[in-house]
Amino acid sequence: MSETRDPRPRRRRPFRMAVGLLVLIAVIGYFAVQRYSNGGMGAPYCTATATGAGSAGQDTVQSYEMSPEQAANAATIAAVGIAKGLPDRAVTIALATAMQESALRNLDHGDRDSLGLFQQRPSQGWGTPEQIMDPVYSAGIFYDRLVEIKGYTRLPLTVAAQKVQLSGFPQAYAKHETDATVVTAAFGENGTRATLACSGPAPSAPGDPAKVKAALERAFGKAALHEVRDGAPGGRSAPGRIREAEVSVRLKPDGGPAEARLGRAMAHWAVAQGRELGIARVSYGTSAWIAGKDGDAWKSKGGSGAKDGDGDPHNSGPGEVRIFVAR
Known part of the structure; x- marks a missing residue:
């Protein structure tokens, strides 16, 4: 005679799933409270929001979220391109490149001697380590080399970025194009339908x-x-x-x-x-x-x-x- 299985373990599965779901909801709720409670006084963050940016539909709203550090670096990249009188496409290429190379962080390390927002290498003629770690300089020299590429605004983003960067993974830039387009819209010609806003408390210390x-x-x-x-x-x-x-x-x-x-x-x-x-x-x-x-x-x-x-x-x-x- 075969042994009869105890059915109770089967009944525990829905219970465990319910407990897991409750834990997940609690975690999500915790971070939501941290972010939105006290009038936005939780962990600071910045969001670029654009309507109809790039190839999106006219009424399509897209957003991209960043830390304050990432937003400040993105703003610098955009500012340098706009100050040079370059089109939105140039800014998008630069932002997508920095998103891939450094996640918009000014890194003091990288593959071999790569540094900074664009992981530029002093040994490859990009400048001194001190220059490359300056976001204004690194963005400026990226644009200088980008505009040397004939017809760069008409090239696929991956091709234009690769001609500047000579990366071992050129297709990786493509996944950032939509996000880079949204961020560009907050600064560029589509700015009337796009914004960049940052959360957090009012400054508690004086600025200069x-x-x-x-x-x-x-x-x-x-x-x-x-x-x-x-x-x-x-x-x-x-x-x-x-x-x-x-x-x-x-x-x-x-x-x-x-x-x-x-x-x-x-x-x-x-x-x-x-x-x-x-x-x-x-x-x-x-x-x-x-x-x-x-x-x-x-x-x-x-x-x-x-x-x-x-x-x-x-x-x-x-x-x-x-x-x-x-x-």
């Missing part, structure tokens, strides 16, 4: 307007800063009641789409650099971003000259980027 101005000049070039006012007193930021100083960049009058693109790039660059430079809020045109407020998103203020909750002018004119630094 002179450092903000110097960083702007390094990323975009002195010629791009047509007229700058720095150190002018602002008001008080609504979230933390922190006193502010203002760095205001007035764009060239009648600069057309290129100057508008530059203004959007500067505004989003300031958001990405906010944590490092103590930036409390940014205003461009009729939209504004405030650290630790409004779900960390850009918000329309209803027209130039609108005021925030403290009664301070919060919007800039169409030809001005206003950066408010905690003090």
Whole structure:
């Protein structure tokens, strides 16, 4: 006579699955609370969001999430390309390359003597280790070599990137093209339907307007800063009641789409650099971003000259980027 199996072990499987599901939900809930609780005061992060970017449908919304470090490096890469007057396609190629080579981190190590955002090698003529570890320099020399490639804007991204990088895995760049296109849209010509916003609390320590101005000049070039006012007193930021100083960049009058693109790039660059430079809020045109407020998103203020909750002018004119630094 055969031995009868105890059916109880079978009944435990649904129980174990239920327990596992509850644990998973708890973990997801924990990280959600960390991120969204206390008005966005959890772990800082940045998100590029674009509608209809690249080959996506006109109403398709895409997003790409980054750490503040990654966002700051992406902003620098975009800024250098835009300051050189290069098209969005060049910025997308550069961003996709850096996403693959370093995950947008300024690495001090790599294969053999590779370094930095693009894993460039001093032994291959890319510059000294100190130069390559400077994101502005490394982005600049990448673009310099990219534009030497005839018809690079019409080439598949993998081909254009490979001609610059000479990578052992050229097809790896392709998987980053969509994300790089979304990030590019936040800075480039599609910027009116795309934004970069960063979460986190308002700055708890003062920033330095002179450092903000110097960083702007390094990323975009002195010629791009047509007229700058720095150190002018602002008001008080609504979230933390922190006193502010203002760095205001007035764009060239009648600069057309290129100057508008530059203004959007500067505004989003300031958001990405906010944590490092103590930036409390940014205003461009009729939209504004405030650290630790409004779900960390850009918000329309209803027209130039609108005021925030403290009664301070919060919007800039169409030809001005206003950066408010905690003090």
